[in-house]
Structure formats: C-alpha cells, structure tokens
Amino acid sequence: MSERLRFRWISAAAPVMAAAGGAMSSLILIADDDRESVETLDAALRRDGLRTVVAEDGEQALDLHARLKPDLVLLAVALPGRDGWDVLGELRRRGDTPVVMIGAPDQPHHRLQALRIGADDHLVRPTAPVEVVARIQSILRRAAGGRTAKVLRVGPLEVQLENYMAAVMKAGERRRLDLTLTEFRILAHMARTPLRVFSRGEIMQACFDNQAVLERTIDSHVSHLRRKLEGADAAGLLTNVRGVGYRLEAEA
Template sequence: MPARILVAEDDRKQAALIRRYLEREGHEAAVVHDGRAALDHARRRVPDLVLLDVVLPGVDGLDVCRSLRSEHDVPIIMLTARAGEDDLLLGLALGADDYLTKPYRPKELVARVAAVLRRAARAARAEPERYHVGDLVVDLARHEVRVGGRPVDTTPGEFAVLACLAAAPGRPFTRRLLLERVGGFGRDVTDRTIDTHVLNLRRKVEPVPSRPRYLLTVFGVGYKLVEPPEEETGGAP
C-alpha cells in the first residue's frame, strides 16, 4: 500500500534512516526537521500519514498534532523518547492514531505504519450511508436531510458541508478543510462560501437560527456539529 508519508524528526540521522526504510517499502517519504515546516508541508500537500516526533524545534509535536487534527483526517503516529503514561495519553487525546517510544526498531516502525494505513483504508471503505446527530439525520444514499422527521431541502454545497460535519460530531473543522472536503477550491470560492452555507443551514435546521444548537461556531477555527442536550432534542417547535 504505497503512501505519501511526512516524517517530522529533528534528529537528521534518525530521519534519514526512517526515510530509507519507508522507501524500501515503496512509500514516498518527505522529511522536515521542525514543527513549523511540518505544518507548512502538510498544508501544501496533505500526506497519507504523518510520523511526528514529539520534541521538535519551534512548534512541538503535540501542538503540530493538535493543529493537523483540527484541519485534516490524516493518520498520525507520534514518536517520542518520553516513556511517561501522561505523554502517551495526551498524544492520543490530541488525535494521534498510534504512539511509538524511542528507541524502536525501524522494522517495527514500518509495521506500525502499515497497520495504521490499513485501518485508515478500512475506515474509508466502511463509511456509513446515514449519520444521526441528535434528531438530525443526514442520509448520504438518498441525499436527504431530516430534523425530527421533518425533511429539509438543501443545496448540493450545503449538503456536502453538513455531511462532512456529521461524519465527526463534536470535531471542529476549519473553513479550509471544509472547502477541501466539498471540492470547493474553484476560482470563485473562498472561506466566505462556507460561512454562507452554514448560515443557510442554520436557517433550515435550527429552531432559532440566532441561537444554534447543532451548527456551532468555534471561534478562531471554524465550525462543528454537535448533539444538543437530550432535553433540547425532539424536532423544531
């Protein structure tokens, strides 16, 4: 399963060794040595997987993981010399898919990469046909939206944004990532396009659009779709 892999490792000898083993497996490996470069590279060309050292100059690996996870679904394997359980739990809580403690054998790293890529491929193939978030239903197969059983008409762009958010309830999505997911990098499309879709969706699915309970703004980031408290569900009045 050849993949584009970004290696963010400040130890240049270790990074070269990782690259060599990955390329032997047929992968395309790009190497950077600091956190800022890792973010810049991933934003220019989203990789299939990121190998991310925790201790990086500039922006550390945990902050890189947090930023990447808010923008992309790219699988992340954290690499660290820290063996403490707190660091392990923090890395996983930030969205890392796996965690490898140094020193490790390169063959073990390659095996972990293969395992994470397989899981990601299975998850992509197993995407459900219908999402339920509270009493909001997004039916991909029928291209339908319902709130409390009530059908909601949406444009193709609105449906794409809602389906993307419904696939990961509670997760903040940046406007850039939403644009990328809905195929919106046309010449006349900007971040404001996402704002307009969300505004229109709120008018259609929220009982009180000015006080949204589903489509929430995450200030400084973008938007997320959440399940309202149980006492608030039950459809629009």
C-alpha cells in the same frame, strides 16, 4: 544532513509510482529533527515502497502537510519551534490525517496524552524501524478500509459497525454475541487495532463519552464481554495484559 537526502526530500513531492500494479504509493511526512533517526526511518519506509518527505521543525511540518497532503504524519514530540503537541492539535483541526507520535522513553504519560489529542498511535525511542513500518502500514490499511468498510474482522470475530452486531465464526457456524451497547463499543474500539494493548483509561476515554467511571467498572464490562466470547467458543480472543490493560488477539 547529507545533500543527497536533502535533494531527495525536496523532490519527494513529485508523483512516484509503486512497483506493484503501477499505483501511487502513500506519502509519509516525517517531522523530526533527529537526523540519524530520520535517515534510518526514511530508508526503511522507502524499502517498503512508501514515499517520504521530511520536516525539521513544526512550522515546516505544517507547511508541507498543507501543500502535499500526506497520507500519514510520523511526528516527533520534541520539535524546534512549534512542538509535536502543537502540530498534532493543528493537524486535528485541519482534518483526520493519520498521525503516529514518537516520544522519549522517560515520558510514559505522553502516550495517553497523544491518544487523547487525536494521534493514531504513539511509539517511544528507540523503536526498531521494522516495527515503525509495520505500524504505519497497519494504520494506512485501516484508514483506506475505513472509507468503505463497515465490518471489522479479527480472527473468527466479525463486528458490524452500522447495525451494532457482533458474531464469532467457528466451524462454518455464525455465533451471534448478545452484547450490551457498552460491551459492543469496547469490542469495536479494540477490533479497530488488534494486538494493541489498551489501558483502562483509554477504553474509558473512547467508549464512555467522558463519563466519570471507575476502573473496576471497565474491568466488569470487559469481564462480561470475555465470558460472552468464551461462550461463543472464542476463549483467549480477549486477554488481560497484567499491569497495563487489555488486548484483542488476532486468533482465539
């Protein structure tokens, strides 16, 4: 690891002002001991106007998190000492700092495990830096908006979280959706991360309060929800990704 990068990481805790509007830029804690990957991601994040600080093991990650209060943690599963799962569990006990996990491509079950423990997203190596930055910026926007916003909007879809109402806006007309509670929960859950593909297991975990339900039950609820969207002239908004699950598109 170069001395230049070591020095910049150590000094990254100092306040840095973003060029646009003079506002403080978000601080990203990168917890990863893969030096080549870290240098690539570090450069990409800084180019996008973000501040970064790096931890090379689990203990250092937790220490930097406690001292610097980063806006998001980019966390590798494989870390020396306390591994990524241990660190993620501790971060969730501390609070709700957004966490994006990075795992190996030969461990497909890690994604579901990460989401169950409380990660906001899970990526596998190799991942294009531009995609990592886009995912991080999306989560940061969602986290900032979630503090005040009570309405989710995805294309023509509007989901009002406080009063459990949803509607489709078409040609200046607001078409309310008559949804069951389960249908609303599924729609709201997917609307928080549009374009992301949700497996049936993830939908079950998030929307059924740990109830034991069959996959075909999920399919039935999604099918009813899709028909109601189609009836409101939003056909194509909720799509099936064969062999994986379901996705909410940005446009109908």
